[in-house]
Amino acid sequence: MMRYEFMLNGTSYMVEGDLTRRLLDVIREDHGLMGTKESCQEGECGACLVFIDDEIYNSCLVPIGNVIDHSVVTIEHFSKSTDYERIAKAYLDTGAVQCGYCTPGMVMATQALLKQDKKFTLDEIKLELSGNLCRCTGYQTIFEVVEKLLEEVQEDV
Amino acid sequence: MFDSYRPATLEEALELMGKKTLIPLAGGTDLMIRARNFQGASRNFKGDVILIAHLNALKGITETEEAYVIGANVTQAEMVASPILPEFVRHVVAEMATPAIRNAATLGGNIVNAASVADTLPILYACDAKLILKSVKGERIVNVEDFVLAKYKTDRHPDELLISIVLPKFQIQSYTYQKMGQRKASILSKVSFLALCTDHDVRIAIGALNDTVLRSKEIEKMIAQKKPKTEILSAYQALYQSHDDKRSTKAYKERVVNNLIGKWLDEKHEVNNG
Numbered sequence: 001m002m003r004y005e006f007m008l009n010g011t012s013y014m015v016e017g018d019l020t021r022r023l024l025d026v027i028r029e030d031h032g033l034m035g036t037k038e039s040c041q042e043g044e045c046g047a048c049l050v051f052i053d054d055e056i057y058n059s060c061l062v063p064i065g066n067v068i069d070h071s072v073v074t075i076e077h078f079s080k081s082t083d084y085e086r087i088a089k090a091y092l093d094t095g096a097v098q099c100g101y102c103t104p105g106m107v108m109a110t111q112a113l114l115k116q117d118k119k120f121t122l123d124e125i126k127l128e129l130s131g132n133l134c135r136c137t138g139y140q141t142i143f144e145v146v147e148k149l150l151e152e153v154q155e156d157v
Numbered sequence: 158m159f160d161s162y163r164p165a166t167l168e169e170a171l172e173l174m175g176k177k178t179l180i181p182l183a184g185g186t187d188l189m190i191r192a193r194n195f196q197g198a199s200r201n202f203k204g205d206v207i208l209i210a211h212l213n214a215l216k217g218i219t220e221t222e223e224a225y226v227i228g229a230n231v232t233q234a235e236m237v238a239s240p241i242l243p244e245f246v247r248h249v250v251a252e253m254a255t256p257a258i259r260n261a262a263t264l265g266g267n268i269v270n271a272a273s274v275a276d277t278l279p280i281l282y283a284c285d286a287k288l289i290l291k292s293v294k295g296e297r298i299v300n301v302e303d304f305v306l307a308k309y310k311t312d313r314h315p316d317e318l319l320i321s322i323v324l325p326k327f328q329i330q331s332y333t334y335q336k337m338g339q340r341k342a343s344i345l346s347k348v349s350f351l352a353l354c355t356d357h358d359v360r361i362a363i364g365a366l367n368d369t370v371l372r373s374k375e376i377e378k379m380i381a382q383k384k385p386k387t388e389i390l391s392a393y394q395a396l397y398q399s400h401d402d403k404r405s406t407k408a409y410k411e412r413v414v415n416n417l418i419g420k421w422l423d424e425k426h427e428v429n430n431g
Contacts, residue, residue, distance in 0.1 A: 004163070019161035019208055020182065020200045022189070029197055042190045043258050044343065055234075056257040061189040063182060063200075065163050065208040066261075112256060130342035131255025 009077035019065030035075035046132030098136035229265025279362035
């Protein structure tokens, strides 16, 4: 029998049994990591975003067999980074968090945008965040966060 | 309950598929939704599943003198970022889904899934793409329009995997792509319209209207011969086999397609006169 493993937040774990289990269920049920949210269950809302090899994926659609030999990072692990601290501060300062349910996914999508290290117009920011639904904020404050972070990056340079 | 397999190589995968009927699962962005079930419960697959997204033999984009060859496992994100693929291909794919979905969704999945709203299919129809399928018995090459039989129905034999997609190269002079949906991003098409002007012909592929992509080489010839707009539109109208669905009505979709073709003809005519 093949021995399958995947990395979750820097630690290696075995993958056993049904390879079509959702990564989301493994994260929440097996590992008790509740920062990755479940909402639409069909890849529309982005509440379940995780990084797989540093790219964003909807964990509600990823069969666990697809992350074998790959590295998964959830919001809990990402929250220990300086990138996270910058993003979190901007969300708080701008008042871009209301109920907070979409926020972990929104933060992951924000990081995916920032790490591309280029300029974005407002329309392009909207496209980059198009896979994340928020029912509270009306999005304007979230777009402000991203614009603010992009300006900061440019000032740094 | 069903079994799930993850063969290490393409050869092992094909051998397994030669022995029993399996559901190939790549990026999961369609099939995981169709197999939906309660939170935490096992997915609702109607048969045994074979994971293929990790198979290297199905990855990568290459080109020859005559064609682009895209592995079935190439993701939409990889297509958009490709320095090799022509702009119109990248443009169409960039308007599909969302960044996170494009990271997972594969070209092969979009084709074999064969949804009537699959936005990559109009590209393949317009390019006269060929599909390479493999089984333990050997390889066969099929034209895309012969492969897609109906909505969610293809000519893939149970023991076959789609390996790669061959897009013949040609000189593009201009292209137009219009995707109509309820919002600008993260949306399935109500209808889509792709027109390519090459150095020797025009090609028009209309997606999401009929159950399969609408392309008519006869009408394309009429366009090249500069037949009147009314004649061209009524020739297209005769080929519409649309119906009301949850995204739109037959009347709306057909009217939008007529408008898109009409507008494109008007603009093309201006260019010709200019």
